[in-house]
Amino acid sequence: MNETTLSSGFDAIPQAILDKLTRFDMPAVRGIDASEQTMEVAGVTVPVYQCESLVLGSGAAGMRATVELQRRGVDVLVASTGLFAGTSACSGSDKQTLYTASTDYKGDNFVKYAQSLCSGGAMDFSTAYVEAVGSIDAMGGLQYMGLPLPHDDQGAILRYQTDHDEAGRATSCGPRTSKLMVKVLFEEALTLGVRILPSCSGIQIVKETVDGAERVCGLIALHREEKRNDYGLIFIRCEDLIIATGGPGELYRDSVYPHHCHGGLGLALEAGVELCNVTESQFGIGTPRTNFPWNLSGTYVQVMPRIYSVDAEGNEIHFLKRFYRTTREMVSNTFRKGYQWPYHSTRMLDYGSSLLDLAVFLEQQAGRKVYLDFLRNPEPVNEGDDFSLDNLDPDVREYLENNEALQELPIDRLRRMNPLAIELYRMHGSDLAAEPLEFAMNNQHMNGGILIDDWGRTSLAGCYAIGEAAGSHGVTRPGGAALNSGQVFGKRVALAIKRARDGKTNTVADAAVVSGAIEGTLKDADRFVSGGSVRKPKVVKTEIQARMSDNAGIICTADEVKSALEAATALRCEVEAEGLQVSSASMVGQAFRWRHMAWVSEAVLTALDYYISAGGGSRGARAICSEDGTRCPDAKVEDLSRFNFIEEQAKDREEKLIVSRVEEGLQVSALPVDLTPEVQREFFEKGWGSYLIKEG
Numbered sequence: 001m002n003e004t005t006l007s008s009g010f011d012a013i014p015q016a017i018l019d020k021l022t023r024f025d026m027p028a029v030r031g032i033d034a035s036e037q038t039m040e041v042a043g044v045t046v047p048v049y050q051c052e053s054l055v056l057g058s059g060a061a062g063m064r065a066t067v068e069l070q071r072r073g074v075d076v077l078v079a080s081t082g083l084f085a086g087t088s089a090c091s092g093s094d095k096q097t098l099y100t101a102s103t104d105y106k107g108d109n110f111v112k113y114a115q116s117l118c119s120g121g122a123m124d125f126s127t128a129y130v131e132a133v134g135s136i137d138a139m140g141g142l143q144y145m146g147l148p149l150p151h152d153d154q155g156a157i158l159r160y161q162t163d164h165d166e167a168g169r170a171t172s173c174g175p176r177t178s179k180l181m182v183k184v185l186f187e188e189a190l191t192l193g194v195r196i197l198p199s200c201s202g203i204q205i206v207k208e209t210v211d212g213a214e215r216v217c218g219l220i221a222l223h224r225e226e227k228r229n230d231y232g233l234i235f236i237r238c239e240d241l242i243i244a245t246g247g248p249g250e251l252y253r254d255s256v257y258p259h260h261c262h263g264g265l266g267l268a269l270e271a272g273v274e275l276c277n278v279t280e281s282q283f284g285i286g287t288p289r290t291n292f293p294w295n296l297s298g299t300y301v302q303v304m305p306r307i308y309s310v311d312a313e314g315n316e317i318h319f320l321k322r323f324y325r326t327t328r329e330m331v332s333n334t335f336r337k338g339y340q341w342p343y344h345s346t347r348m349l350d351y352g353s354s355l356l357d358l359a360v361f362l363e364q365q366a367g368r369k370v371y372l373d374f375l376r377n378p379e380p381v382n383e384g385d386d387f388s389l390d391n392l393d394p395d396v397r398e399y400l401e402n403n404e405a406l407q408e409l410p411i412d413r414l415r416r417m418n419p420l421a422i423e424l425y426r427m428h429g430s431d432l433a434a435e436p437l438e439f440a441m442n443n444q445h446m447n448g449g450i451l452i453d454d455w456g457r458t459s460l461a462g463c464y465a466i467g468e469a470a471g472s473h474g475v476t477r478p479g480g481a482a483l484n485s486g487q488v489f490g491k492r493v494a495l496a497i498k499r500a501r502d503g504k505t506n507t508v509a510d511a512a513v514v515s516g517a518i519e520g521t522l523k524d525a526d527r528f529v530s531g532g533s534v535r536k537p538k539v540v541k542t543e544i545q546a547r548m549s550d551n552a553g554i555i556c557t558a559d560e561v562k563s564a565l566e567a568a569t570a571l572r573c574e575v576e577a578e579g580l581q582v583s584s585a586s587m588v589g590q591a592f593r594w595r596h597m598a599w600v601s602e603a604v605l606t607a608l609d610y611y612i613s614a615g616g617g618s619r620g621a622r623a624i625c626s627e628d629g630t631r632c633p634d635a636k637v638e639d640l641s642r643f644n645f646i647e648e649q650a651k652d653r654e655e656k657l658i659v660s661r662v663e664e665g666l667q668v669s670a671l672p673v674d675l676t677p678e679v680q681r682e683f684f685e686k687g688w689g690s691y692l693i694k695e696g
């Protein structure tokens, strides 16, 4: 493409070029042959697989760890429920974002970058710094593997500003950045000859005691292709396990995750692995899962489509006019959802952009469907106060001017700024140029997860967690930091494992421990099939998802969280004691997954209840509403006094909340974090020597 074509924007780009970023094939993957090694447990033949490092999950994080491990000569096996399932392969937004140190203009400042990652609290500065410096290599590695990140002729990657991003460190390959990441990582893995076990779900971590301390020795999994026993049960013997199973997207009814994202937090909790910051999630506007789940940040809202709801009688309601005072205020805040995408309680104040989130949430609660219409400009808030591109807040007008996007209609502005955004919906059955798009407030991402240190190590020796499974983020995170974190920690776990393994020979797992664990799992599976319980996974799913969306969404109260926790604990105890009921052996995976999810839901509510009971205020994704609250959003005519909320306490930023499994359930404790922006400077000759020794 020449400079003339570039300067005339998207209008001149041939469709075939755009298609490469949205309509591309994933590589064909051939799974490994069935293992011939088996063991007999309670009269059942159980196939056994062996590897040094087992990567569980094949999203962008898991595949980065895989490639980095294989390159370092570690014998790695990837086992995954769906090779191209999960959020990396199936989610995105108008410009799905990767947040890395900027190579733009005068370069970046890693300390400032790290500060922006941990500024919301509950995250150590050291972790943030590791992600900041590691981002250069994370991005460079992906570029080397073929990720088409846009850059200028000097080689600087093109940037823009995203959520919680003061410096403009965001970049993107378009709506499908993370799918393209998975693609290039898989291609690399295949070139390197990595062993892959598709259609394989981990259901139980097996531990043994070595020198008085517990460590991982393998994983019990269900393999859909396996026919040597009724359940497809296999055992994978490994020295190290990397949990890269993504986030618990199935936790909420109102969710923009793709279907079947269960994550690995329940698997970890059952094995006694500690979780952290599970109170912290992101909620925002997106298309519902019943259609095509997709995030609606960036240009989708920056073009300021008309927003309205429809009641049961089919009447169109201009609900935002009850919230904002002028048309300019309403549309400028619609625009700001582009880079202030996640809901935040304080942005409900002063007629800010999360007042829009609250308004949408209330329409949903009232049973009305909400739409974006790209064919019509916004309706006026007051009579005579018509929408005009000449009457916008200065930042909004400047952005549209800079992007030459002052066309008459939202669809034309979108076509000008980001035709891929239109293309993506067209591919999934919605033509934004022909009909309005239904949307809703949804759960999208969990910032918390499995507690890790700065090498991705969990509280269980030999067990690592990366990507969305890991609780590496604090309360807030810039958009794109999730994908970066998965890449950085994907490499760091490989380094840590290589260093820890060098010179060591593989151990032999304690056969009695392994048989005992498998026998226990087989008994659970038998019980699920023989109908010991009346509860079916589907019923448990509906109950958990409704409880989480209704009581642990963007608006919470102490009482509602407490009673939700009581119900969640009762459900988990019942599921533990009586199991679940499935109709056939091939369905036991559902039962194990929903037993895990019962734990995860209880863990989130336990942490939330602990936080609120200790006086914790509104932060991150949630407003903690109470009569004792000191802040209250205002609206033009709507009475919002019931959303009086408690402010965040500064002291809460200084700790992570840890959820651990104890004898009878779960317990929460606080772990102090160090937010001091200090970096230990290393000197070359001194540091070089110690590096060479560590690398071996």
Ligand SMILES: Cc1cc2nc3c(=O)[nH]c(=O)nc-3n(C[C@H](O)[C@H](O)[C@H](O)COP(=O)(O)OP(=O)(O)OC[C@H]3O[C@@H](n4cnc5c(N)ncnc54)[C@H](O)[C@@H]3O)c2cc1C
Binding pocket: 056, 057, 058, 059, 060, 061, 062, 079, 080, 081, 082, 083, 084, 085, 086, 087, 088, 089, 091, 092, 093, 095, 096, 097, 098, 099, 178, 200, 201, 202, 203, 244, 245, 246, 247, 256, 257, 258, 261, 262, 263, 264, 267, 286, 293, 294, 295, 444, 445, 466, 467, 468, 469, 479, 480, 481, 482, 483, 484, 486
């Ligand atoms: C709509 C949407 C938009 C987003 N936009 C952005 C963005 O712009 N920037 C950003 O940084 N982040 C974004 N995120 C978040 C980001 O996409 C995810 O955090 C990230 O892709 C997670 O990658 P992962 O590799 O950890 O997990 P995933 O990509 O979810 O992969 C998990 C893998 O684990 C497998 N698996 C799950 N359980 C098991 C099991 N028990 N056994 C075996 N395998 C298992 C799955 O099949 C899958 O292969 C977005 C998320 C959504 C939903």
